[in-house]
Amino acid sequence: MPDEFVTSLDRSGETATVALRGEVDVLTVDQVRAALSDALATRPREIVVDLSDLVFIDSTGLGALIFGFQRARDSGVRFRLSGATAPVKQILMLSGLLEVVELTP
Template identity: 25%
Template sequence: MSLVINKNLIESEDIWSIDLEGDVDINTSNKLKEEINSLLDEREANVELNFKELSYIDSTGLGVLISILKRVKKNENKIVVKNSKKNVFKLFKITGLDKVFELK
């Protein structure tokens, strides 16, 4: 499956709001990394990832999220992950990333 990325800067809250739809895997993770890094090049801000329509994420996708988290933290910003489906939330729990990312 493919990955659709919808993004919006909420200037008043200094947040990039990013909705992901589809799968983040070895075939799409580079697209996600390039897209988010491009947004952060444009403006360093907090990142809010909406996983409501995200069906699947693999270890490659998790690696991308970790690299983005490192960049965001350097600028004292944060990443919030919201609306994860059960299978995605379970992966965050199993890997211990539920303690690294703010999940809502």
């Protein structure tokens, strides 16, 4: 059984990093939306969503990432994903999300 789902927000300079750990699904998606909203509220130039400890994301989680991307874009804030594991990266690719959101190693 995976560890409990955890989000964390770290602000360093002009970048707000939201780290996701565990699984993002219908039970945890509200935490992701809240973390992304909190990150945007810090008025960064960039939001980075760290996926290196994320083991699973479903369609509701993808929707939360799109929500964050759209809110950031509307505020003139760069939004990118980083560190996706191979299984999570495959889900992101299949969803088409990587056609609009940058993924960095």
